[in-house]
Amino acid sequence: MKAGEKTIILLACIAFVLSAGFGVNVLELWNERQLAVEQTQKLQGQLTQQIRFADEHSDYKTYKIKLFDKQKKLEQQVEHNLNLNNILQRLQKQAQAQSIQLSSMQLEGKPMPLQQGLQLQTVKISAVGNFYSLLRWLRQAERDGCKVKELRLQSDMQAKEMLKMDISLEFHTGN
Numbered sequence: 743m744k745a746g747e748k749t750i751i752l753l754a755c756i757a758f759v760l761s762a763g764f765g766v767n768v769l770e771l772w773n774e775r776q777l778a779v780e781q782t783q784k785l786q787g788q789l790t791q792q793i794r795f796a797d798e799h800s801d802y803k804t805y806k807i808k809l810f811d812k813q814k815k816l817e818q819q820v821e822h823n824l825n826l827n828n829i830l831q832r833l834q835k836q837a838q839a840q841s842i843q844l845s846s847m848q849l850e851g852k853p854m855p856l857q858q859g860l861q862l863q864t865v866k867i868s869a870v871g872n873f874y875s876l877l878r879w880l881r882q883a884e885r886d887g888c889k890v891k892e893l894r895l896q897s898d899m900q901a902k903e904m905l906k907m908d909i910s911l912e913f914h915t916g917n
Contacts, residue, residue: 743816746911777893792899795883805864824902825915826849826863826915829913829915830847830865832886833847833865833867833883833888833911834847836879836882836883836886837869837871837879839870840874840875840878840879840882841872842869842870842871842874842876842879843869843870843871843873844867844868844876845870846866846867846868847865847866847867847868848865848866848867849862849863849864849865849866850865850866850910851864853915856914860914860915861914861915862912862913862914863912863913863915864891864910864911864912865910865911865913866908866909866910867907867908867909867910867911868906868907868908869906869907869909870898870904870905870906870907871904871905871907872903872904872905873905876895876905876907880909882895883911885913885915886913887913888911888912888913889911889912889913890909890910890911891910891912892906892908892909892910893907893908893909893910894908896908
């Protein structure tokens with residue numbers, strides 16, 4: 743090998759070592775940049791939250807009005823839930839009075855708003871009882887303002903007098 747070839751190989755090795763070193767430095771700088779970007783985004787998010795909070799609370803009168811509105815909505819929701827709970831309890835008590843066993847009682851979806859502050863709510867009920875008890879219970883529920891949306895009866899072959907009923911009832915509640 744000639745001295746010129748040795749020099750070229752030596753320079754190539756030096757260039758390779760330098761490029762590998764630069765590659766490691768680039769990787770370290772890239773990781774530092776990613777950390778800096780994540781930290782910047784986190785700080786921007788915190789700043790945005792603080793600015794939003796400051797905007798909402800800059801005017802005390804506006805803040806009190808918004809707070810009062812939120813409180814009013816919560817009170818209406820509590821009243822609505824009490825009304826809904828009373829209707830469901832009444833259905834349960836009437837079923838017990840007719841010797842009907844309720845297997846499940848489940849609200850279906852969210853209440854659908856209607857006119858004049860009323861909402862339409864649907865409840866799915868599974869019940870077991872004899873035919874006449876179920877019929878009396880349904881009539882009582884209709885007199886109380888419930889509307890039968892869907893009704894399915896199944897006969898239990900083991901207990902001939904007992905029927906299983908799956909029913910969807912609709913009723914109106916106040917807002």
